[in-house]
Amino acid sequence: MDKISKMNVVHKLEKRSLLIAINCVCGLSIFFFGYDQGMMGGVNNAPNYLTTMGIGYYDAATVSPVITNTLLQGGIVSIYYLGTLIGCLVGGWFGEKYGRIKTIGLGAGWAVLGATLQCSAQNHVWMIFARLINGWGTGILNAIIPVWATETAEHTSRGQFIAIDGCNYYEAGYSSFVWRFPIAFQIAPLLFLFAICWYFPDSPRWLTKVGREEEARYILGRLRGETGADLGKAEAEFQDIRNVAALERKTATKNSYFHMLFGIGSGKLHTGRRVELVIWLQIMQEWVGIAGVTIYAPTIFRIAGVDHSKAQWVSGLNNIFYMFSTLICVFTLDRIGRRWTLYWGSVMQGIAMFLAGGLSKLGQDATAASDAAKAAGKMAEAASLHSKAAGYGIGAVAMVFLFTFTFGATWLTVPWLYPAEIFPLECRAKGNAWGVVGWSVGNGWLTLLCPVMFAALNEKTYYVFGAANVITLPMVWALYPESNQRTLEEMDLLFAADTPWNWDAERNFALLKEQNPELVQAAARGNSVVDPETGLPQQRRRSTRGPGLDVVNRFDGDESPDEKGVATFKHEV
Numbered sequence: 001m002d003k004i005s006k007m008n009v010v011h012k013l014e015k016r017s018l019l020i021a022i023n024c025v026c027g028l029s030i031f032f033f034g035y036d037q038g039m040m041g042g043v044n045n046a047p048n049y050l051t052t053m054g055i056g057y058y059d060a061a062t063v064s065p066v067i068t069n070t071l072l073q074g075g076i077v078s079i080y081y082l083g084t085l086i087g088c089l090v091g092g093w094f095g096e097k098y099g100r101i102k103t104i105g106l107g108a109g110w111a112v113l114g115a116t117l118q119c120s121a122q123n124h125v126w127m128i129f130a131r132l133i134n135g136w137g138t139g140i141l142n143a144i145i146p147v148w149a150t151e152t153a154e155h156t157s158r159g160q161f162i163a164i165d166g167c168n169y170y171e172a173g174y175s176s177f178v179w180r181f182p183i184a185f186q187i188a189p190l191l192f193l194f195a196i197c198w199y200f201p202d203s204p205r206w207l208t209k210v211g212r213e214e215e216a217r218y219i220l221g222r223l224r225g226e227t228g229a230d231l232g233k234a235e236a237e238f239q240d241i242r243n244v245a246a247l248e249r250k251t252a253t254k255n256s257y258f259h260m261l262f263g264i265g266s267g268k269l270h271t272g273r274r275v276e277l278v279i280w281l282q283i284m285q286e287w288v289g290i291a292g293v294t295i296y297a298p299t300i301f302r303i304a305g306v307d308h309s310k311a312q313w314v315s316g317l318n319n320i321f322y323m324f325s326t327l328i329c330v331f332t333l334d335r336i337g338r339r340w341t342l343y344w345g346s347v348m349q350g351i352a353m354f355l356a357g358g359l360s361k362l363g364q365d366a367t368a369a370s371d372a373a374k375a376a377g378k379m380a381e382a383a384s385l386h387s388k389a390a391g392y393g394i395g396a397v398a399m400v401f402l403f404t405f406t407f408g409a410t411w412l413t414v415p416w417l418y419p420a421e422i423f424p425l426e427c428r429a430k431g432n433a434w435g436v437v438g439w440s441v442g443n444g445w446l447t448l449l450c451p452v453m454f455a456a457l458n459e460k461t462y463y464v465f466g467a468a469n470v471i472t473l474p475m476v477w478a479l480y481p482e483s484n485q486r487t488l489e490e491m492d493l494l495f496a497a498d499t500p501w502n503w504d505a506e507r508n509f510a511l512l513k514e515q516n517p518e519l520v521q522a523a524a525r526g527n528s529v530v531d532p533e534t535g536l537p538q539q540r541r542r543s544t545r546g547p548g549l550d551v552v553n554r555f556d557g558d559e560s561p562d563e564k565g566v567a568t569f570k571h572e573v
Contacts, residue, residue, distance in 0.1 A: 003215050010201040014222045015230075018201075022152050025200060028193050029104070029145045032111065032138070032186055039182045040077055046179040053124040064302065070451035072124060079128050081444030083114075083135020084142060085437055089257065091143030092433025096255075099210075100148040100203045100429070103140060108194035111137025112187055119184035137190075139440065143433040146420035150488065151203040151428070152223060205425055205488070208241045216241070241425070244489045248426040255427040260434065268496045269424055275434045277480060278419035282438030283445075284472050285415040288349055289465030290407050291446045292453075293318075293400060301400070306393060314397060318404050325408030337484035338414050342476045345410025349403050350469030356399035357462030363392030364459065415439070421483045422491050481505040 004010060013021055043049055045065050047058035053076060056067040067073055087107070095103040114134025121127035204223070207216035217238050224234040254265035263272020301314050333341055366389035373382035415435070423431025453461045481494050481502050497508035 078448035084139035085440035087136035087139020088436030091140035092430040095429035107140030278435035279438035283442035286442030328409035352403035353466035359396035360459035
């Protein structure tokens with residue numbers, strides 16, 4: 001394949017080894033934008049950082065930080081998400097126009113600039129602008145990495161492909177090195193990402209969309225295999241992609257962000273509904289509590305009765321549990337599906353947050369009673385109450401650990417995977433960008449409010465997070481169709497129903513499968529409308545009709561390739 005650089009790994013690797021290599025690159029990017037959240041949890045409590053940014057000071061008597069400007073503290077953290085919001089919209093547009101690989105390179109380069117400015121910040125104004133720039137790069141990567149991953153993975157294992165995350169931990173100290181080094185550390189993986197991304201293949205689906213079919217077909221062959229049991233598999237998937245690309249091409253002029261948000265001109269594709277779903281899924285991902293727990297973990301553990309010197313250590317240990325919990329999602333997400341993963345996550349997280357709040361309150365009351373008893377000279381009673389307070393504190397910390405572990409196994413992955421799965425090929429990068437908009441809004445909103453909430457509500461903040469978990473249960477049940485074990489090309493059928501309810505989507509999808517077996521059954525097997533052994537078009541079939549869908553399989557020799565096997569939606573423009 002002369003059109004693809006000889007240095008590209010697609011010539012050296014194939015099938016599982018190629019998918020693993022792509023997965024490693026994706027994991028490197030995901031580590032970067034997960035790292036920043038965990039990093040700020042420690043940075044926010046570094047003594048030198050507090051004074052340099054003018055947000056507080058370190059009290060030597062109590063051995064704990066004192067925040068004097070909670071709004072500025074939250075603003076420095078949350079401005080990053082304004083950057084990600086802008087960056088994801090740029091990344092979605094750039095990704096549709098110039099491809100997935102070039103967009104990864106752009107995002108990595110921009111993030112290096114932002115990280116460099118952050119680690120050299122001399123005051124809060126400098127830091128605010130640096131985090132804005134760094135967020136822009138993160139937003140670009142967030143918009144394109146999940147899309148590249150899902151478009152190269154097989155539909156039976158897309159969940160495993162996204163279920164990756166990173167964690168970090170470092171010890172507290174007094175010099176500026178304590179907070180500057182962790183910020184600077186992210187430059188190394190970003191430079192590595194920028195250097196290696198150019199040697200990886202672009203998405204075969206994007207290549208097909210822009211007319212570079214020869215390259216797309218070659219890359220699919222390397223991804224799926226061309227010999228033995230895999231013979232014909234790549235050709236079958238390629239035909240599916242061509243057919244759906246031809247189907248969606250008629251809406252290409254109506255795929256601006258504005259048209260997508262309001263569903264203007266999308267007809268049976270219902271892109272407006274899909275945009276609303278992914279925005280709110282990402283917003284709720286943050287409001288179930290992870291943004292507060294990750295970024296303000298030391299504050300949360302101090303509320304639970306853990307002193308500052310131990311709070312940093314416990315926070316780091318919590319992040320390690322968080323990292324290992326993602327392995328659960330790797331093995332369960334493609335087995336039980338997206339909806340059940342969110343269900344059990346919401347139940348466990350909600351229980352953990354409510355119990356953490358209650359135990360923290362009991363611990364604080366016991367501590368206050370112990371101090372009062374000590375002041376009254378009742379030393380035995382004071383010791384007993386102090387021991388009881390410590391027990392409550394351990395229980396509250398355990399609930400936070402349970403929450404973080406459950407989140408890593410459930411809600412961490414699905415809100416990133418779902419947007420990359422459900423959008424049409426013509427606007428998939430932009431669609432995923434809308435998901436990142438929701439993530440940016442949810443994160444920015446919450447991290448700005450978290451210091452204020454903790455100051456005003458103290459342990460009752462846990463109850464807010466617990467209530468958000470309860471809300472997600474009926475929300476997912478009623479509005480979010482299952483995408484597990486369905487090909488990307490089937491998603492247009494899944495969202496063809498005219499109502500937003502999940503049960504209507506599933507009923508309509510089943511009806512379309514029944515009335516259009518040559519399209520949907522073939523797609524479910526990964527064989528398209530082609531012969532499963534040869535990968536060549538099958539014989540002409542009678543046209544059938546389903547609600548809102550005409551399926552016409554044309555295999556006459558006098559028709560153009562783009563017309564063969566095309567499923568055409570009746571668009572309501």
